Amino acid sequence: MSMYFHLRAVPPSALRNSATWFQRLFEDDWDTVRERIGRHREEVLDKLYGDVEILYCGIPPNHAPDGPRTRVILGGRPAFHTDPAQPPFLLLTASQVTGVAEFLKGADFDDLWREARMQLLRPYDALDAEAEVRGLFAATHRDLTAFYAQTAEYGDAVVKWLLV
DSSP, rough: OOOEEEEEOOOOTTOOOOOOHHHHHHSSOOOHHHHHSSSSOOEEOOTTTTHHHHHHHSSSSSSSTOOOOHHHHSSSSSEOOSSSTTOOOOEEEEHHHHHHHHHHOOHHHHHHHHHHHHHHHEEEEEEEGHHHHHHHHHHHHHHHHHHHHHHHHTTOOOEEEEOO
16 A cells, blocks of 8 residues: 655645545646646655654654644644545645744754654664665655745645545
């Protein structure tokens, strides 16, 4: 089973507070989304998205205050799916996106890595994997930083959803 956590930027004027609208946002292909909302930016994290959350929030239980750190991956106001078996959509307002973007721009990856290193390496059970694993998390951090920075620059909101 493949799981992906999708983050899509949406101009506030195009945003609808409707589970059906959110569902369509994630079902449509990129071109359709771009046509409907005027542009398209998306970030996709694979099934290890929870590990990326650890990078930003510390080792569980979540040690970060409820602020930009906690909103990078899994944060946002839940909007429940019409099918209760499906996970909720998560919505970050444009102002929350700006806070996340500022946090990420100011975050030092080396500091984040040092804080979460042992927890993030545990599943790999081999220290010789550290360079590769660290590189993957560093690349994800750069991608998320770029995604949130551009989204904040446009003044857009972010809708998130776990696709299975």
